Structure formats: structure tokens, C-alpha cells
Amino acid sequence: MKINRKYISAFVALLLSVPVLAQVPAPAPKQSKPVLLKGATLHVGNGTVVENAAVGFDKGKITYAGPQNGANLSGYEVVDVTGQHIYPGLIQPNSALGLNEVESVRATIDWNEVGEFNPNVRSLIAYNTDSDIIPTIRANGVLMTQVTPVGGTISGSSSIVQLDAWNWEDAVLKADEGIHLNWPYMLVETGNSRNDARLKRMAEQREQTLTELGALLRDAAVYKAGKQDNENLKLASMTGLFDGSKKLYIHANYGKEIVEGVTFAKKYGVKDIVVVGARDAVVVADFLKANNVSVIYSGVHALPSRAEEDVDMPYKTPYLLYKAGVPFALDYDLAIHGIRNLPFIAGTAAAYGLDKEQALAAVSLNTARILGIDKQTGSVEVGKDATLVVSTGDLLDMRTNDVTQAFIQGRKIDLNNKQKYLYEKFENKYKAQEKVDGTVPTTMSN
CATH class of the missing domain: 2.30.40 (Urease, subunit C; domain 1)
Known part of the structure; x- marks a missing residue:
């Protein structure tokens, strides 16, 4: 030819x-x-x-x-x-950045694993430092992220990385720092659904999931306490939950689900709990504060959860959490391409009650504290990593945000x-x- x-x-x-x-x-x-x-x-x-x-x-x-x-x-x-x-440098928690490149191409999606209980799954080793999305995010001042798996009841372990590296080994700031639990949705009966067979099956499945979850936590606590002849990767990955060396991130939004999830975890001896999503966090603020539970709030740019709520309720929730004394950070929980808007999430919170510097802390130092990396980063202080950005205008204002220079651990990165x-x-x-x-x-x- x-x-x-x-x-x-x-x-x-x-x-x-x-x-x-x-x-x-x-x-x-x-x-x-x-x-x-x-x-x-x-x-x-x-x-x-x-x-x-x-x-x-x-x-x-x-x-x-x-x-x-x-x-x-x-x-x-x-x-x-x-x-x-x-x-x-700003920090994005709860992110699938680097785990998903093109949603329509299955081979580029590595954020989910089959099965319901996967505490031993490590998101870190799947993190792709060559993602085309990463440079677009750095350009607005976001220089670190928590790489988080999704799916199932227990999705796996998250890790924290900086966004300028050849590979995941170079990128990691803190490996396998927490396990992510997607709390099963509560089912609310209405007058028309009390005899619904499908709803009954869903309720039975929920109870079965909670039973299995309780058994897994109990087995992990026993595994930690005793010397085992054979290693069990699932149980071994959870032992840090019982001495505080690992955090349990409970993904829940509804107030009753938040209370149920935290109470359930504490019952089995989990030491350090963070609620992610937390749309109803204000409703249960006293409970969260009393139980020393931090919040990663995901709903600033969202509609109100209920018809009777103020239309600006999502915008002012960070301020209400601050007033209630609940430790919180903000994340951008929509498409990963939009993580570059993280500073503007904080800017919205500043427009609805938070002081500008409080809003900045909600995407920097507060996040670092919740993730357990505040001794290393999160603020511009002597002894910490030189991970910082320079902007001609207000970093939290989309009209004037203009990052001219950015440094990660002292290295001037290409924007x-x-x-x-x-x-x-x-x-x-x-x-x-x-x-x-x-x-x-x-x-x-x-």
C-alpha cells in the first residue's frame, strides 16, 4: 500500500x-x-x-x-x-483532584473502588501529578489539596499533597491521614410512603450497613489491642482511628445524620472526628462544639437546604459557625475544575458576616489545623514551609485576584x-x- x-x-x-x-x-x-x-x-x-x-x-x-x-x-x-x-497558599480539602481527568473516559477515573468497605484503599498512590487541571488551580492561589476517594460506605484513606511535583512520592505532605465514611442516608417516611415496599427494603439495607460498619469498627479496635499472627489490611488501616493518629471524616449533611454518625463513631472509640459537607452544621452547632468535632463546610455556593430557610443561608453559615465556636474550614465541593474558585468561596463568606482575615483562615490555617498540618503550613510564619502566593489585588475577590508569583516550599512555580x-x-x-x-x-x- x-x-x-x-x-x-x-x-x-x-x-x-x-x-x-x-x-x-x-x-x-x-x-x-x-x-x-x-x-x-x-x-x-x-x-x-x-x-x-x-x-x-x-x-x-x-x-x-x-x-x-x-x-x-x-x-x-x-x-x-x-x-x-x-x-x-490555599488548601482545598475533600478533593478528587488528580484522581479524575476526563469524566467520559473511564481509564482516567481512579477515585472509586468496588465494594462498600474499603478503608485500606489509598488515594495517594493513584494521584496524577500531570493532571491538566492542577496548573489552572495554582494560578488562583490554591497550592495544596487533600486527595480523597469517593464511593461506598468507607471510601478509603485520604492524603495531603502539594501541587508541584514529578510524582506522588514528591508531592505528599501527609500520607494516609484519615479515613472517609459516607454516612448512610436517613429515610423519612411520609403519609404516602408508609406501606412502600421499596422504602422498607431500603430501611432494612441501611440497618444492615450500620450493623456491618459497627462490626468492622469493633474488629479494628480488637485488632489494634492484640498481637495478630496474620496481617489484615482492612483492620490495620483503621487502627489509627482509636489513638487519634488518623481522623475519621464523616460525610453527612442532614442534622440528624450528623448527630447519629458522630455518636456512632464515639461509641466505638474513634478519637478524632471531622464532619464533611455539613449543610446542617448550624442546626447542631452545640452538639458539634460539645463533642469537639470540626467541620469542613461544603455548601457556600449552594441553594438553601429547605424552602423555609433564608435565601442567603448557605452564604452566612460560615459566619454562624464562627459565632457558635465550631472549628471549620471551607471547600469547593463541585466539579474539580472549579477548585480554582476556592478563594471566591471564602470571599462570599466574607461578604456575609466573616471578617476578611477570618475568611482567609477558613481556606488556609483553619484547614491546616483540621487536617493536622498546621505546624508545617497554613500561615506565613517563621519555621513553616514557604508555600505562599503574591497577588496584585485581593486574593478572595474574583475581580482583583491576580496571582503574579507563587512559591511551594520555597520553589517559585510556573503559573x-x-x-x-x-x-x-x-x-x-x-x-x-x-x-x-x-x-x-x-x-x-x-
Whole structure:
């Protein structure tokens, strides 16, 4: 069969036309010399704001964070960021980032495992550092995430990673730090459903699931207490729940489900509990506070749960949790592509009661505390990782958020991404068209 050289040439030209900038940028090398950013407004992440500040870091760790006039510039490469703002790198909890690339292509989906009880499943080893989505998220200041499995009753173990690495071994900040439990939905009977056979079967299945869950927790506690001849991976992965070295993340929204789930876990000796989702957290705030339970609230950009609630109830829930004294963090729980909007979730909460710095803490230091990494990151303080962002405007405001520099463990990362490339590509196209015929397309003129 004779192959036309014209088609070969066209194919080669097509391959060569694929732009390098559209690919995932290579991870930055380790910090090679001390760096000091000076002149910016520093938002520490713990509520403190320092005007005309300086932040120095060396070997990936922050060595100075405070007023510019107190900084020792000797030996530092000084970068003038006067008029800009320095923030801690934001943290997205409860995310399938890196586990799912294209939802319509099964081979790119690695966030779910078959079966109902999979505590031994590790999301970390499935995390894809080459995901095209990661660079688009970093561009808005989100530099860390909790990689979380989904599905079943017990989905598996989550891990925390930073978003600039060659592989999951390089990315990990804290491995297998918690197990995720999807609390079975409660069934509410109505007048028309009391004799519904399907509802009865669902109720029986729920009771069976809770029985099996209780047996698994009881067996895991026994396994931890005794010396076993044979290793049981499922039980071994759960032993940390009983000494507080692992957290139990209970995914539940309805108030009664939250109370039931927390009470159930405590009954079996689970030490450290976090409720994820928690749309009704305000309703059971006293219970959560009394039981020392933290919340990862997922519903800021959502509709109210009930018709009788205020239309802005999801927006002001973070403020109400703050007033009630419940430790909480915020997450973006919609499509993973939208995680870049995490700072704007906090911005909405700031518009409905939270102080701006409190809102920042809800996506930085508060999250770090709940995930157990606050000694390492979450705020711009001496001794912590130099994981921070510089923005010309307010990081939490979508109108002025403009990240000009970002550092992960002192490494200045590449902020290019596919969306920026496409924007520049078509912007140049329209500008060229304007020069030729003097017209400006509607999309550009607007």
C-alpha cells in the first residue's frame, strides 16, 4: 500500500504545532538561594495583617515574616513586591483532584473502588501529578489539596499533597491521614410512603450497613489491642482511628445524620472526628462544639437546604459557625475544575458576616489545623514551609485576584496553564484580525 507523502507531512506538521505552553509545566527545582519579598501587605493567615512587610525564606522554610524595617537583607535575593499582597497558599480539602481527568473516559477515573468497605484503599498512590487541571488551580492561589476517594460506605484513606511535583512520592505532605465514611442516608417516611415496599427494603439495607460498619469498627479496635499472627489490611488501616493518629471524616449533611454518625463513631472509640459537607452544621452547632468535632463546610455556593430557610443561608453559615465556636474550614465541593474558585468561596463568606482575615483562615490555617498540618503550613510564619502566593489585588475577590508569583516550599512555580495559553492564543488572533480589517469581534469589544 502506497502512502501519500503529503499526508505524512501534514501529520508531522500537526504534531509539531502542539504548543509546549499548553502542557503541564515541569516542577520547579529546589530553592537554591535565600529570597526576600519586600514592600507588600502581608496577610499571615491567623488574622494578622502587616503593612509594608517583608517575607524571607531559605531552603524552603520561612526565616522572616514581619515589618520590612525589621528584616535583615544581607545574603538575600530581594524581590520588590511593593503594592501587592502576600498570602499563605490555599488548601482545598475533600478533593478528587488528580484522581479524575476526563469524566467520559473511564481509564482516567481512579477515585472509586468496588465494594462498600474499603478503608485500606489509598488515594495517594493513584494521584496524577500531570493532571491538566492542577496548573489552572495554582494560578488562583490554591497550592495544596487533600486527595480523597469517593464511593461506598468507607471510601478509603485520604492524603495531603502539594501541587508541584514529578510524582506522588514528591508531592505528599501527609500520607494516609484519615479515613472517609459516607454516612448512610436517613429515610423519612411520609403519609404516602408508609406501606412502600421499596422504602422498607431500603430501611432494612441501611440497618444492615450500620450493623456491618459497627462490626468492622469493633474488629479494628480488637485488632489494634492484640498481637495478630496474620496481617489484615482492612483492620490495620483503621487502627489509627482509636489513638487519634488518623481522623475519621464523616460525610453527612442532614442534622440528624450528623448527630447519629458522630455518636456512632464515639461509641466505638474513634478519637478524632471531622464532619464533611455539613449543610446542617448550624442546626447542631452545640452538639458539634460539645463533642469537639470540626467541620469542613461544603455548601457556600449552594441553594438553601429547605424552602423555609433564608435565601442567603448557605452564604452566612460560615459566619454562624464562627459565632457558635465550631472549628471549620471551607471547600469547593463541585466539579474539580472549579477548585480554582476556592478563594471566591471564602470571599462570599466574607461578604456575609466573616471578617476578611477570618475568611482567609477558613481556606488556609483553619484547614491546616483540621487536617493536622498546621505546624508545617497554613500561615506565613517563621519555621513553616514557604508555600505562599503574591497577588496584585485581593486574593478572595474574583475581580482583583491576580496571582503574579507563587512559591511551594520555597520553589517559585510556573503559573502558566492551558487556559492562559488559549486566552493568549485567541487574543492574538483577534488583535491580528483587527489590524487587517479594522474590526473588533464582539467577544473582544465587550
